[in-house]
Amino acid sequence: MRVQPVLFELSNACVTYGQRRVLDEVSLTLRAGEKVALVGPSGAGKSTLLNELYRQQTEQIALCPQSHGLVDLLSCYQNMFMGGLDRFSTLASLWNLLRPLASARTELQQLAEDLGLSEQLWQSVDRLSGGQRQRVAIGRALYRQQPIFFGDEPVSSLDPVQAEQLLTILLQRHPTAVVSLHNRQLALNHFDRVIALAHGKIIHDCASRDLSPQDLDALYGKTSATGHSKLSAAAASQPLNSGPAACVTGRIIR
Numbered sequence: 474m475r476v477q478p479v480l481f482e483l484s485n486a487c488v489t490y491g492q493r494r495v496l497d498e499v500s501l502t503l504r505a506g507e508k509v510a511l512v513g514p515s516g517a518g519k520s521t522l523l524n525e526l527y528r529q530q531t532e533q534i535a536l537c538p539q540s541h542g543l544v545d546l547l548s549c550y551q552n553m554f555m556g557g558l559d560r561f562s563t564l565a566s567l568w569n570l571l572r573p574l575a576s577a578r579t580e581l582q583q584l585a586e587d588l589g590l591s592e593q594l595w596q597s598v599d600r601l602s603g604g605q606r607q608r609v610a611i612g613r614a615l616y617r618q619q620p621i622f623f624g625d626e627p628v629s630s631l632d633p634v635q636a637e638q639l640l641t642i643l644l645q646r647h648p649t650a651v652v653s654l655h656n657r658q659l660a661l662n663h664f665d666r667v668i669a670l671a672h673g674k675i676i677h678d679c680a681s682r683d684l685s686p687q688d689l690d691a692l693y694g695k696t697s698a699t700g701h702s703k704l705s706a707a708a709a710s711q712p713l714n715s716g717p718a719a720c721v722t723g724r725i726i727r
C-alpha cells in the first residue's frame with residue numbers, strides 16, 4: 474500500500490497560558506487520508522491541539538469551530554456562502570451575498586436540503602435553534618470544498634440520528650479529517666484512528682479497532698466492569714505540569 478504524504482507534524486509541541494501548560498510535549502504525525510477522532514475530558518486540550526494543527530494548513534482546511542462563528546443577523550444562505558468566499562472575486566462575492574445568482578442559489582439549496590435546513594435557508598441565524606445553528610456551521614464548512622475537515626465537536630448539539638448522518642456526510646466529502654468529540658460510539662464507528670488526550674498530553678494514539686467502548690469510558694472517569702482499561706492507567710499517570718522555560722505562552726515550539 475502506498476504511504477500517504479504527511480500533512481501535519483508536531484514535535485514536542487507545548488502551549489502554555491501563564492504558568493499553565495495546556496499542551497505538553499505533544500508529538501504527532503498525521504497523513505493524508507486519515508480520519509482521526511480527538512477524545513478526552515473537558516479541558517484536556519483537544520481544541521488547543523486542533524488549533525495548533527490548523528495553523529499548519531489553513532488554506533486547505535474546512536474548519537467547523539466549537540463556537541460556530543456565525544454572523545447572527547445574516548441568513549443561513551449568507552453564512553453558508555461565506556464558506557466559499559475564496560472561490561469568488563470580491564464583486565461576485567458581494568453580488569451573491571446580496572442577490573444570489575442561480576448557480577450559488579442552487580448549490581446552497583441542495584446543501585440546505587442535505588442538512589435539513591431547506592425551510593430555514595433565508596432566515597437569519599439568530600432565529601434558529603442550537604442544533605440548526607450547528608448545521609449551518611457544518612454547511613459553511615462543506616461549502617469551503619477543501620480536502621481536509623477539522624471539527625471541534627461539530628455534531629454535539631444534534632440528535633443522535635442527525636449526528637450520525639452529518640458526520641457520515643462530512644467524512645465522505647473530506648478525505649482527511651480531524652474531529653474532536655465526546656461521543657465514544659461516533660469516535661469508534663466513524664474514525665480509523667483515535668487520539669486520546671488528558672492533561673494536555675497524548676495518552677493513547679491507536680487504531681479505533683484496538684479500542685473498546687470501555688476504554689473510552691475509563692478516560693471519562695467511568696469505571697468498566699473489570700475496573701481496568703488501557704486508558705485509565707495512562708490518564709492517571711499524567712499530572713498537569715506547569716511550563717518550563719522551553720515553552721512560550723500561547724505559542725507552539727516545534
Ligand SMILES: Nc1ncnc2c1ncn2[C@@H]1O[C@H](COP(=O)(O)OP(=O)(O)OP(=O)(O)O)[C@@H](O)[C@H]1O
Pocket residue numbers: 490495513514515516517518519520521522539
Ligand atoms: N485563551 C486561553 N487562556 C487561558 N487558558 C486557556 C485558553 N484557552 C484554553 N485554555 C485552557 O486550556 C485548557 C485546554 O482547553 P481546551 O479548550 O483545549 O480543552 P478541550 O479538551 O477542547 O475542552 P472541551 O472538551 O471542554 O472543549 C483548559 O484548561 C482551558 O481552560
